[in-house]
Amino acid sequence: MKYLYEGSDAMPNLNRVPNRLIKEKSPYLLQHAHNPVDWYP
Known part of the structure; x- marks a missing residue:
């Protein structure tokens, strides 16, 4: 499978925190819980 955007959510990343x-x-x-930004709700 080829991904267009390396940093997109479509690319699986098993090391996501x-x-x-x-x-x-x-x-x-919750859908943004694995974004690489430390959000404050």
């Missing part, structure tokens, strides 16, 4: 959004209950926030 969740940010603090992983503790939220909102489905919208």
Whole structure:
């Protein structure tokens, strides 16, 4: 499988570390829990 964007969410990354959004209950926030940004909700 070829990926167009190396940093895109479409590319699997088994070493992803969740940010603090992983503790939220909102489905919208949870979908961003593995973004490489340390978000403050």
